Amino acid sequence: xxxxxxxxxxxxxxxxxxxxxxxxxxxxxxxxxxxxxxxxxxxxxxxxxxxxxxxxxxxxxxxxxxxxxxxxxxxxxxxxxxxxxxxxxxxxxxxxxxxxxxxxxxxxxxxxxxxxxxxxxxxxxxxxxxxxxxxxxxxxxxxxxxxxxxxxxxxxxxxxxxxxxxxxxxxxxxxxxxxxxxxxxxxxxxxxxxxxxxxxxxxxxxxxxxxxxxxxxxxxxxxxxxxxxxxxxxxxxxxxxxxxxxxxxxxxxxxxxxxxxxxxxxxxxxxxxxxxxxxxxxxxxxxxxxxxxxxxxxxxxxxxxxxxxxxxxxxxxxxxxxxx
Amino acid sequence: xxxxxxxxxxxxxxxxxxxxxxxxxxxxxxxxxxxxxxxxxxxxxxxxxxxxxxxxxxxxxxxxxxxxxxxxxxxxxxxxxxxxxxxxxxxxxxxxxxxxxxxxxxxxxxxxxxxxxxxxxxxxxxxxxxxxxxxxxxxxxxxxxxxxxxxxxxxxxxxxxxxxxxxxxxxxxxxxxxxxxxxxxxxxxxxxxxxxxxxxxxxxxxxxxxxxxxxxxxxxxxxxxxxxxxxxxxxxxxxxxxxxxxxxxxxxxxxxxxxxxxxxxxxxxxxxxxxxxxxxxxxxxxxxxx
Numbered sequence: 001x002x003x004x005x006x007x008x009x010x011x012x013x014x015x016x017x018x019x020x021x022x023x024x025x026x027x028x029x030x031x032x033x034x035x036x037x038x039x040x041x042x043x044x045x046x047x048x049x050x051x052x053x054x055x056x057x058x059x060x061x062x063x064x065x066x067x068x069x070x071x072x073x074x075x076x077x078x079x080x081x082x083x084x085x086x087x088x089x090x091x092x093x094x095x096x097x098x099x100x101x102x103x104x105x106x107x108x109x110x111x112x113x114x115x116x117x118x119x120x121x122x123x124x125x126x127x128x129x130x131x132x133x134x135x136x137x138x139x140x141x142x143x144x145x146x147x148x149x150x151x152x153x154x155x156x157x158x159x160x161x162x163x164x165x166x167x168x169x170x171x172x173x174x175x176x177x178x179x180x181x182x183x184x185x186x187x188x189x190x191x192x193x194x195x196x197x198x199x200x201x202x203x204x205x206x207x208x209x210x211x212x213x214x215x216x217x218x219x220x221x222x223x224x225x226x227x228x229x230x231x232x233x234x235x236x237x238x239x240x241x242x243x244x245x246x247x248x249x250x251x252x253x254x255x256x257x258x259x260x261x262x263x264x265x266x267x268x269x270x271x272x273x274x275x276x277x278x279x280x281x282x283x284x285x286x287x288x289x290x291x292x293x294x295x296x297x298x299x300x301x302x303x304x305x306x307x308x309x310x311x312x313x314x315x316x317x318x319x320x321x322x323x324x
Numbered sequence: 325x326x327x328x329x330x331x332x333x334x335x336x337x338x339x340x341x342x343x344x345x346x347x348x349x350x351x352x353x354x355x356x357x358x359x360x361x362x363x364x365x366x367x368x369x370x371x372x373x374x375x376x377x378x379x380x381x382x383x384x385x386x387x388x389x390x391x392x393x394x395x396x397x398x399x400x401x402x403x404x405x406x407x408x409x410x411x412x413x414x415x416x417x418x419x420x421x422x423x424x425x426x427x428x429x430x431x432x433x434x435x436x437x438x439x440x441x442x443x444x445x446x447x448x449x450x451x452x453x454x455x456x457x458x459x460x461x462x463x464x465x466x467x468x469x470x471x472x473x474x475x476x477x478x479x480x481x482x483x484x485x486x487x488x489x490x491x492x493x494x495x496x497x498x499x500x501x502x503x504x505x506x507x508x509x510x511x512x513x514x515x516x517x518x519x520x521x522x523x524x525x526x527x528x529x530x531x532x533x534x535x536x537x538x539x540x541x542x543x544x545x546x547x548x549x550x551x552x553x554x555x556x557x558x559x560x561x562x563x564x565x566x567x568x569x570x571x572x573x574x575x576x577x578x579x580x581x582x583x584x585x586x587x588x589x590x591x592x593x594x595x596x597x598x599x600x601x602x603x604x605x606x607x608x609x610x611x612x613x614x
Contacts, residue, residue, distance in 0.1 A: 030430055036504040037423040044420025044474060045435065048442060051471050054455045055447020061454075072454070117347070120340055129341060135600060136348035139355075142592050142599055144533030146551040150558035150585050151354045154361070160578070162357065162374035198351065199603075226333050258449070259535050263555065277449075284450040285540060297448035 062295040075291075082295035091279065099275040102261075103253040105189045111249055114197050115242065118204035119230060137198025148191050149263035153178065156187075179268040188264060192257075203245060204238060211237035243315050251308030254300050276300045355589070362386070362582035369578045385583035397546065398553040399587065401465075402532065405549065409469035410528040414520065417474050417482060422508050424479075425486035443476040453540055467541035468534060468549070475530075478523045485519050486512060522602040525595060532591060554588050557581055 031038060057072070062082055064075040086092055117137070124130040140148070155163040156177045168174055177183040215233045224232065235242075258277040265273040274282075276296060284293030356376045361369055362385055364378035372379075389395045424432055447455075452471060461467040489512065497507050513520070535551045542548060548556075558581045 027430065034423075034426075034429060034504075037426060037429055040419045040505070040508070041423040041435070043416055044479075047416060047420075047470075047473050048435075048438060050459075051452075051455070051473065052442040052446070053438075055451035056445065057447075058451030058454055059447050061451065066454075071458070120344055123337070123340055124344065125337075126341065129344065133344045133348040136351050138600060139593070139596060140351060142529060142533075142596060143589060144535060144551055146533075146535045146554050147585060147589055150554055150581065151358065153558045154358065154578070154581060154585070155354060157578070160370050160373075165373045194351065225330070226336055262539075263535070263559075280449050281540075285453060290450055290454060294448065294450045297450060301445070301448065 059294060059298055061291045062298045064291055066291040066294075068290075078291075082292050083299065085292060086296055086299065091274070094271070095274055095276055095279055098272055099254055099256055102185060102188060102256050102275065105185060106192055107246075107249055107253065109189055110192050110197060110200075111246070113193060114200035115204055117197055118201040118208060119234065121201060121205060122208045122234070123226075123230075134198075134201075137201075139198075140195045141199035143195070145195075145257070145259040145263055148195055148260070152187065152191060152264070179266055181269045181272045184264065184269045184272045188260065191260060191264075204241060207238040207241035208234065247308060247311045247315060250311045251304055253307060254304050355593075358582050358585050358589075362579065362586045364579065364582075366577050366579050369582075385577075385579040389580055389583050389587070394545075394548075395553060395584065398548050398550045401547065402550040405465050405468055406528050406531045408465075409531045410524050412469055413473050413475075413527045413531075414524050417479050417523065418508075418513070418520065420474060421479050421482040422486055422512065424483045427487075439476050439479060449540070456541055462541055463544050463547060464541075465547070468531065468537045471537070472530065475527070478526065482516075482519060482523065485516060489515060518602075521598070525599055525602070529592060529595070529599070550588050554584055557584050 061072055061075060063077060063079060064072075065078045065081075066072070066075045070076075121130055121133065124133075155161050156167075157164060158176050158178070164177060167177060175183070177187065211234055215237075216229055219229050219233055254276055256275045256277055258281065261273060261275055261278050262281065265278060277300075280293045280297045280300075283289045283296070353376075357374060360376050360378050363381050363383070364375070365380055365382050365384065368375075368379055423429055424436060426432065446452075456462060456467050456471060461470070493511055493515075494507050497511055502510065533551065534549075535555065538547075538549045538552045542552070
């Protein structure tokens with residue numbers, strides 16, 4: 001009676017965990033069979049290993065005192081000194097403040113504007129107009145920040161720029177908008193709105209197209225006006241999309257966009273313009289403090305990860321839906 | 325469904341149409357001003373605050389910029405780097421996407437999860453810079469092409485596209501004795517032309533618009549791309565003292581700035597209809613599967 005059981009067990013084992021040599025031979029056969037595919041895969045895998053995972057390994061210098069001729073591996077470990085140095089640096093609260101203010105301005109102004117623009121476009125029944133406006137407002141997204149900054153430099157050019165004259169006559173002032181620290185943040189938010197609000201509507205318009213049309217009919221029969229329909233049907237209908245986009249936006253909060261800020265920074269507005277991204281560049285690349293600036297960059301990424309998971313947790317707790 | 329329109333609704337519609345038309349026009353105004361300004365003479369730019377049509381047409385600004393070696397060099401460089409870079413990036417992405425589309429290829433899942441991980445986490449600016457430096461790519465145009473060669477997002481979409489093609493196509497080709505590379509080259513690629521064109525365009529726009537890579541990796545002024553040149557011409561002066569602006573720099577006339585912006589914007593505007601046709605779909609695929 002026992003023999004068959006043992007036999008069965010043995011065969012079962014053979015089936016689930018085949019002996020090592022057979023498995024290796026299996027892979028060798030598999031590999032030989034698909035050698036062309038593996039060959040095609042090789043350049044891409046090398047790319048990811050070198051240019052994506054190489055820098056991730058290089059992040060270790062945040063915990064080292066990087067000396068160029070010793071390299072990443074040879075440089076001595078210093079623990080968390082770079083981080084404690086950064087937190088003790090008077091730059092830290094200033095950078096955090098500047099970054100957060102810009103982030104909240106973008107989140108509080110540009111983000112709702114995107115939804116409002118999508119709602120207004122959604123109400124348009126004249127499809128020619130809708131398509132034309134969409135075509136126009138999407139364009140700026142595809143232009144580089146260099147072009148956006150250059151356009152700003154021309155439009156706000158001291159004394160002769162059309163927007164320089166317009167804004168100053170509006171407020172009865174005569175300030176150089178491009179270098180005045182008080183104008184830095186409005187300028188950044190304005191650029192962000194001009195460049196990205198249009199394209200941002202795509203996701204919301206797609207969500208709006210899925211809202212159940214029968215509900216509108218029912219609401220009209222109940223006598224609901226245009227605004228009440230938007231408030232009670234449309235907005236709840238795209239709530240999950242809004243939440244997902246909000247979580248993504250909050251996760252990206254500390255990424256203020258290096259190119260935009262760098263291009264708009266000058267000696268006169270640095271007190272408000274310096275953010276984590278540009279600080280890493282100035283301290284790391286131009287001053288050569290590689291380890292310290294890597295630590296700053298790592299800190300920023302870690303906060304970003306905490307933010308995205310934190311918001312996701314909060315939205316799940318209060319709202320049922322989350323990103324993951 | 326026909327929604328009965330009340331009087332208030334009609335007023336709202338009219339106001340909405342006017343408002344959205346204004347938004348569209350305001351978005352466009354900076355371009356019109358810059359194009360008009362590039363054909364106007366210096367006196368007119370200084371005198372008139374805003375105009376959409378120059379009183380006196382002149383090609384002076386364009387004649388000037390195309391006669392300066394710094395501009396023509398930057399323009400030619402950027403066109404070449406964009407063409408070569410797009411080709412390299414597209415080939416690398418497609419050759420990686422094709423094997424990953426094969427469901428029975430071992431190691432495929434591991435590689436895919438590493439790709440997705442790289443989408444979320446990156447080494448950041450300084451470690452990437454040090455890597456490029458250690459590879460000896462500083463002051464090399466490869467530094468503008470290789471670090472961002474494969475966009476994980478594009479890779480995944482192209483991979484999914486290959487997966488969705490009918491398997492019978494490949495099977496019949498295999499029976500006719502075609503190799504894997506032959507199948508990719510002769511059967512899959514001709515079928516995926518529109519998809520490849522879309523991603524080629526995205527890569528091209530990325531390289532053309534890139535400012536950070538040349539800023540980080542090219543310190544030699546003679547190697548500058550158009551975006552770097554544009555920055556030097558339009559920035560009021562090197563207030564930053566970053567050394568990225570030539571010390572012998574004399575602020576150019578306004579008209580020249582207008583003309584350089586037009587040249588740097590033109591390719592994007594020319595290809596914009598193609599971009600617009602495809603990106604909406606691309607973004608939505610990303611939002612569903614990303």
